[in-house]
Amino acid sequence: MATMKSVQTGPVNAIDIVEVERPVPGPKDVLIRIRACGICGTDTFFLHIGGAPFGPDGSMVSIPLGHEPAGEIVEVGAEVEDLKVGDRVVVNPQAAPSGIIGCGGRFGALAEYLLIENAEIGRSVAVFPGTVPFDVAALNEPMAxxxxxxxxxxxxxxxxxxxxxxxxxxxxxxxxxxxxxxxxxxxxxxxxxxxxxxxxxxxxxxxxxxxxxxxxxxxxxxxxxxxxxxxxxxxxxxxxxxxxxxxxxxxxxxxxxxxxxxxxxxxxxxxxxxxxxxxxxxxxxxxxSQGYPTEIFEVTPELVEHHERFAKLISHRVPFGDAKHAFELALTPGAAEKVVVTFDDER
CATH class of the missing domain: 3.40.50.720 (NAD(P)-binding Rossmann-like Domain)
Structure with missing residues (x-):
């Protein structure tokens, strides 16, 4: 069984980095190798309360974190159209049938790999060119x-x-x-x-x-x-x-x-x-104003066109190996503007 590292909520105001089974894509899915993922106020909110109130009795449960990813496709299901290995993609976390990515769903994007169920361009993912760094592409969701x-x-x-x-x-x-x-x-x-x-x-x-x-x-x-x-x-x-x-x-x-x-x-x-x-x-x-009913991929072309301008929003780029430090920055008022966790090229 192949495994990967994933960031999950731990004790109050702390994360756990755990080893979990690496997802295997079905015929309609793709597997993404995460290259960058932003930390959002929603992530820190879950840490403040020690998880999410999704237990059967409303109790707090640990959840995988991260819903601002950019990555590249490494596996493609047999029935997936218009996507291929090597495509660089941003993700609509709200399109996942197993629950919102990083917000109580089955998967979180602060992990080495992310399964995109029922992968479809314009609904669950959008492709972006190699001219845009992964860390800037990871701004797609908050910019929506x-x-x-x-x-x-x-x-x-x-x-x-x-x-x-x-x-x-x-x-x-x-x-x-x-x-x-x-x-x-x-x-x-x-x-x-x-x-x-x-x-x-x-x-x-x-x-x-x-x-x-x-x-x-x-x-x-x-x-x-x-x-x-x-x-x-x-x-x-x-x-x-x-x-x-x-x-x-x-x-x-x-x-x-x-x-x-x-x-x-x-x-x-x-x-x-x-x-x-x-x-x-x-x-x-x-x-x-709540979320992005239509904007999640409407913003992608302009993010690509003006990526150098949007790059100025990132104050800290922290390697995945220092994810705990990344969250310390995000949890400390005034310590950071935008923290993006980056992943090494090698796996």
Whole structure:
């Protein structure tokens, strides 16, 4: 029996690297050798709670981690069409019939190999060219999340947008907005290094919200407007919450002009009460953005075209042999922007 190493949830805030049976593809499947896999906030969430509540009685169980992979096909089932050994692919983790890859399903992508069940181009995988490094290709899944957020915003070229949170999703949204031709994109965060990255990927301006008054700075950047009562407000059209903290919602409600929109893409923590009266005074539209209903492979061609720009989102590339260190970085607030685990060429 051939085996492989796989990262699974361990004790609270820790991973286990275990030896498991290497999957064998059926006639409709392909086997991928993983070459890179990003670490996501969802991975660290499972670590914070010590697994996932998927036991028969709702108890915590250990699960394989990783849902942001890029790799190359090493085995192809007899009935698979249009895919071959050597193809470099990114994956739709939500297409797996045995459960979402790395989020409670049978398989996780932080492993040496990953089985793609019922492999099909455009549904479960997309092929990308050798001009794109595997670590950058591994951004495909989170960039699909960011793209769905931008799509949900309905942003148009004349709009002025502020993004709270300069993590991978917020910075990805900034890139997509600028590629969409949006006039002015501001990024707010409390970590100076992340704000530098925001400017490097194309943001028009940044705000250090730990040191600056956000409403005043937005007024300087976007001009003057008013809410429904005529009270002065920045002329910001769209607010994007990629931070998931109560302060963002409260700042948006306090700052929003009449008819502004707030898009929530970050996982929201339990927070203080939202000022619904403030929302009413601005007729603020609240839009939730979850996942990537159609965007998972819509983003791939543009990720390929602009891969050098997207590469700037990766702050740490950590070999699979140091996976525990990779998760230590991801679990430490402010220690890393985007951690991608890489795999040696040799097996």
């Amino acid at each position: 999340v960011a793209r769905h957020c931008v799509n949900r915003s309905g942003a148009e070229p004349a709009d002025k947008v502020v993004i709270f949170g300069a993590g991978p999703i917020g910075l990805g949204a900034a890139i997509w907005l600028k590629l969409r031709g949006v006039q002015h994109v501001t990024v707010a965060d409390v970590i100076p290094e992340r704000l530098e990255t925001a400017l490097a990927v194309g943001a028009d301006a940044v705000i250090n919200s730990a040191e600056e008054n956000v409403t005043e700075r937005l007024t300087e950047l976007h001009g003057h407007a008013a809410n429904a009562l005529g009270q002065p407000r920045p002329d910001t059209d769209i607010y994007i919450d990629a931070a998931g903290v109560a302060a963002v919602i409260n700042t948006t409600v306090e700052s929003a002009k009449w008819g502004a929109k707030l898009v929530m893409v970050a996982v929201q923590k339990k927070s203080d009460a939202v000022d619904l009266g403030g929302m009413l005074r601005s007729e603020l539209t609240l839009i939730a």
